Amino acid sequence: MAITYIEQDRTFWLDTEHTSYLLAIVDQENFVGHVYYGQKLQYTENTPAPVYLLRTGEAPFVPSQNNRERVSFLDSFPVEYPGNGLGDYRESAISVRTAQGHVGVQLxxxxHEIVKEKPALPGLPSTFPGDEDCDTLILHLADPVIGLAADLIYTTFEEEDVITRSVILKNTAGQPIYVTKVMSACLDLDCTDEKYDILTLHGSWARERQMERRSLMHGKQSVGSVRGESSHQEHPFIALLSADATQDAGEVYGMHFVYSGNFLA
Structure with missing residues (x-):
């Protein structure tokens, strides 16, 4: 299978033909961390997962070892699907408001489940394999304090070197939970040692998808649409490129939103 769970270090390996995507479950509180995404890694029993990339063995350590520095941990740990209002001051992937007015959420x-198919998303556009087999990882997450559950869904298209992602929220609280933001995915990359560019696609009638490339800067940079449709003016695509990347060589991380409505990347 293209998806493997290693119990020893609590890691998930998602492999395509040329890439690997690694997640890990960390600490007694079961934080989901993003370990690695890039050129394919070869797993063997004698080669442990590179969980050192999470840097949980360095100060401020994990909350079970140093709970006084919980905010510092949340501010630096590469959370796979970051929550809101509990000390992580980076951009959140989800925000809510409970019936009592509370806004904190942490999944x-x-x-988890690993299945040999790509589950459908009822009522939504989606990608499906033809003759190719797909493996899917479903991570079941929850915030038991407010009664919110979430499924993070990852499907590997091995031959295309593509991993699809989606999120399903479930209210288990028995009372309303108002979702004020929910993103399909978060990709937390450590790019401090490299220079990267951002590539987006803009356009208009008869000149669709004009490539615009600029240097990645500090601060928030985004592309989106509030027209009610993605359209040819703002295409739901964004890519992060190594500064020397060309059409034939270099690192490129691309994300495309398979949806025709409003979007934000």
């Missing part, structure tokens, strides 16, 4: 690992 932790509960369980």
């Amino acid at each position: 932790q690992y509960v369980s």
Whole structure:
């Protein structure tokens, strides 16, 4: 299978023909961390996962070892799907408001499934394989304090070197939870040692998808649409490129939103 769970270090390996995407479950509180995404890694029993990239063995350590520095941990740990209002001051992937007016949310690992198919998303556009087999990882997460559950869904298209992602929220609280933001994915990359560019696609009638490339800067940079449709003016695509990347060589991380409405990347 293209998706493997390694119990020893609590890591998930998602492999395509040329890439690997690694997640890990960390600490007693079951934080889901993003370990690695890039050129394919070869897993063997004698080669442990590179969980050192999470840097949990360095100060401020994990909350079970140093709970006084919980905010510092949340501010630096590469959370796979970051919550809101509890000390992580980076951009959140989800924000909510409960019936009592509380806005804090933090989704932790509960369980997982690995299935040999790509589950449908009822009522939404989606990608499906033809004759190619797909493996899917479903991470079941929950915030038991407010009664919110979430499924993070990852499907590997091995031959195309593509991993699709989606999120399903479930209210288990027995009372309303108002979702004020939910993103399909978050990709937390450590790019401090490299210079990267951002590539987006803009356009208009008869000149669709004009490539615009600029240097990645500090601060927030985004592309989106509030027209009610993605359209040819703002294409739902964004890519992060190594500064020396060309059409034939270099690192490129591309994300495309398979949806025709409003979007934000």
